[in-house]
Amino acid sequence: MRRRLYFVLPNIRSAQAMMNELLLDRIDENHIHFHAQNEQIIAQLPKAGAIEKSDVIYSALAGFVFGAIFGLLGGLLAYFVPWWFGEVALTVIPYCMVIGALACAAWAAAVATAAPGYQLRAHRQQLEQGNILMVASVPWQRLREIRQRLMLHHPEALYGGVWPAEHRLFP
Template identity: 40%
Template sequence: MRRRIYWLLPDLASARRTMDDLLLARISEPNIHFVAREGSDMTGLHTANVLQTSDVIRAAQAGLVIGGSVGAVLGVLAAIFFPIFGDSPQWGMVAVLAIVGAGFGAWASSMIGISTPSSRLKRFEPAIEQGQILLMVDVPRSRVEEIEERLQALHPEAHFEGVEPNIPAFP
C-alpha cells in the first residue's frame, strides 16, 4: 500500500534538487510526479501524466456503473417486451446489454474525464498558476515519515501539503 505525499516547491531549481534527493533516497522515478503550469520547462523532471492530472479514472468508474445499470434496465425491458425467439423473456439480453452499457458508459465518461482537471489537485491550482511546482511522491506507507523528514531537512523552501491516504492503483 502506497501513500501520496504532496509538496509545493518554489521553482524549477528546487524541483530538480528535490528529484535528485528522492532518487538518492531510493524512490524510483515512476513514483515521483511533478506538475507545473502550462509551458513550463520540465527538463530533468518526471512530469505527471494525464492519469494523475485529470479525472479520467474517476469518470470511467462512474460511467461503468451508470452504463451497466442503464444497460441492465434496458435489457430487462427488451427481454420482457421484445423477445427474439418465441413469447418467453430472453434473460440473456439483460447480461449482454449490461456489459455493452458498462463498456460504452466507461468509454464515454473517460472521454469527458480526460479533459477535466483532477479534483484532487484543485486546491493546488492557484499556487501552480503563480509558478510553483507541485511534487507528488508515492511511497510505501512505512517510509512516509522518513521521506517527509528528509525533504523538510534538505528543502526548507518547500511546503509540505499533506498525505493522501489512498492513492489510485493506476496513476
C-alpha cells in the first residue's frame, strides 16, 4: 500500500532537486508527479494525470456501491412486479446489481475527472501564485523516513500532507 505525499515547491529548480532526491531514495519515476497552473513550467518533469488531479478512484468506488444498491432495488422491483415487467426469474437481481454497479462506477469516474480533487483544492491558492505541487506516492513503510529527509534537505518546500491520512488506532 502506498501513500501520497504532497509538497508545494517555489520553482522548477527545487522541483528537479526533489525529484532527484526521490529517485535516489528508490522511488520510481512513475510514482512522482508534478502539477502547476502553467503546465509549460514543468515541461521536462512528469505531469500529474487524472488520477492524481481528481478523486477518480474514490468516486468510482462510491459509484460501484451505490450502483449495486440501486441495481438490487431495480432487480427486486422487476421480480416482485410481474404485471409491469412480465415474468422474470430470480436471477434478474444479480444481473441488475452488476449492470448498475458497473454503470454507476463508470459514470461517477467520468464525472470526477471534471472536478479537481480534494487535495488539489487545498493547494489551489498556492498554485495560483505560481508554485508547483509535487505528488509522490511512497510505500507506507518508508513514509516517515522519506518525509523527514525531504523536509530536512529542502526547507523551501512546504509540506502539504499525506493522503490517505495517517491514523493511529492505538496510542
